[in-house]
Amino acid sequence: MAKPDNRSDNVEHLQQxxxxxxxNLEEAExxxxxxxxEISPEEKxxxxxxxxxxxxxxxxFREEIRDEATDGNA
Structure with a gap:
C-alpha cells in the first residue's frame, strides 16, 4: 500500500x-x-x-516554494 502524500514539510526541506x-555558492566565490x-583556467x-x-x-527552489504556498492555500 502506498504512503499518503505528506507534503507538510516540503517548504522546510526546500528552504534547507x-x-x-x-x-556552497558563497564558499566557491x-x-x-x-x-x-593560483588556479588553472579550467578549474576557474x-x-x-x-x-x-x-x-x-x-x-x-524558490519557484517550488511559491508553488507549495499556492497549493497550501487552495
Missing part, C-alpha cells in the same frame, strides 16, 4: 536546500577571490559553471 546551496591567480571555469547551476537551482 536553498540555505545549503547559498553556502570566496575561494575564487582568494585563489583566482568549472567553479563559475557550477555557481551558475547553483543560481539556477536557487531560482527553481
Amino acid at each position: 536546500h536553498i540555505n545549503h546551496t547559498i553556502e 570566496e575561494y575564487l577571490d582568494e585563489h583566482a591567480d 571555469s568549472s567553479i563559475l559553471e557550477k555557481n551558475e547551476h547553483r543560481r539556477e537551482s536557487l531560482q527553481a
Whole structure:
C-alpha cells in the first residue's frame, strides 16, 4: 500500500536546500577571490559553471516554494 502524500514539510526541506546551496555558492566565490591567480583556467571555469547551476537551482527552489504556498492555500 502506498504512503499518503505528506507534503507538510516540503517548504522546510526546500528552504534547507536553498540555505545549503547559498553556502556552497558563497564558499566557491570566496575561494575564487582568494585563489583566482593560483588556479588553472579550467578549474576557474568549472567553479563559475557550477555557481551558475547553483543560481539556477536557487531560482527553481524558490519557484517550488511559491508553488507549495499556492497549493497550501487552495
